[in-house]
Amino acid sequence: MKNLLFILLITQLSACQNKQTQQQNMETTQTEKFAWNPTFTCPDGYPVEVYSGGFAEPYQSLHLGVGTAGWGETGGSMSESKQIPQGLQVTWLAFAEDCFYTIKCEIDHKKIEQLFQEGFEMRGASGKLKHEDYYYIIAGFAPGGVVVVWMAGAAKTTEVGRYQGEKIEIKEPPGLDSHERLYFDAVYRKGVMENEKIVPLEVQQTNKNKPIPYGLWDSYRVKYVWKPTFVIQNDGKMNERVTLDLLNGERYSIRDFNFPIRTDYKDNYNLKIEYTKQAIPKSVGFSWYDKEGQLYSGKVEFDENEIFEAFTILYKDNKDTEAELEFKVNMTNTFITVKLKGNGKEIAITKSQQKVFESDNKW
Incomplete structure (x- = not known):
């Protein structure tokens, strides 16, 4: 009997200790601080304005005026938070659709916490690696009530998740101030869509x-x-860096962290890039050296319809194809040709806009 009581006592003590440990771990997670700024975005030509709400638990307002930033871009921000948001609770006016949407949902706060904890590595101008943090959480509002959340830092934007809002009707309540009444003013709504500073x-x-x-x-x-x-x-x-902007609003740089600080331009160097499952590119920037060590940089901005069609055609018969988007610099370092290659096909990309610059730097 005494042995039984002893075992029960030990079991209860162990359970209490485990519960206390779990509580401490939970409190540690909840109190861990990550500084970030809330902001929102919308596609070009489809401006929105937040009527009420923002990120929730803790509450961070997104009442920041008419959004014009572009899909996945960072807009304005008026406050900073150090707690991870648990959800979205927003009502917004979609000017192009002339209607309101609302959303109240939990967002992937575990992924947000993980990205905050991991951050990312970047190579600075000195060539040394440095750790960077995400410092924006972006809510994107697109036609049809589509809502996408990203996290953004220096030269990197990562999607957190996609959510769905609902169209609602709001009747003008009494007692609104002069600005709040504008939400219900048809002339104001039409004027926003015709304002070239908002919609070019x-x-x-x-x-x-x-x-x-x-x-x-x-x-x-x-x-x-x-x-x-x-x-x-x-x-x-x-050179060691390639920067990609993707149509889904994500952005990142490919950098070879083993790239040596050059003392001799003749070092044999090739950028190692792996196949990655990722969205269609919006633009790609990169730099290179000629045989004399002259540094050049180029940026290719794709025609959205053309690049979208090219990927659709190439992957039509096999969704698991591994493809290469080849950028070929001409002999005089003044022009870049682009081809999408894979699955036995080659598709020329000819409608892109591009810029090539000759740097003052030379190795």
Whole structure:
């Protein structure tokens, strides 16, 4: 009997200790601080304005005026938080659709915490590696009530998740101030869509008399297995950094962390890039050296319809294809040709806009 009582006592003590340990671990997680700024974004040509709400638990307002930043970009911010948000509770006005949407949902706060904890590595101008943190959490609002959340830091933006809002009707309540009444003013709403500082004239003309492309921003999130490759002619060599902006709003840089600080340009160097499952690119920037050590940089901004169609065609018969997006610099370092290659196909990308710069730097 005494042995039995002793065993029960030990079991109860162990259970209490485990419960106390779990409580301490939970409190540690809840009190861990990560400084970040809340902001929101919307696609070009489809401005929105938050009517009420923001990130929730803790509450961080997204009432920041009319959004014009562009899909996945960081907009304005008025406050800083050090606690991980648990959800979204927002009502917003979609000017192009002339309606309100609302959302109240939990967001992937565990992924947010993980990204805060991990951060990412970047190579600075000195060539030394340094740790960088995410310092924005972005809520993106697209037509149809589509909501996407990203985290952003220096030269890197990572998607957290996609959520769905609901269209609602709001009748103008009494007692509103002069600005709040504008939400219900048809002249004001129309004026926002015609304001060239909010919707550039080129975008207005492009979208004129066209239906809103519902579903487009979900199609941006489709990912394929591909990698960029680079051909530098006439004995030129790649630099260590490639920057990619993707249609789904993500952004990152490929850097070879084993890249040596050059003392001799003739060092044999090739950037090692792996196949990655990722969205279709919006733009790609990279730099290279000619055989004399002259540094050049180039950026290719894709025509959205062309690059989208190219990926659709190449992956039509086999979704698991591994493809290369090849960037080939001409002999005089003044022009870049682009091809999407894979599954026995080669598709020339000819409608992109590009810039090539010759740097003052020379190795």
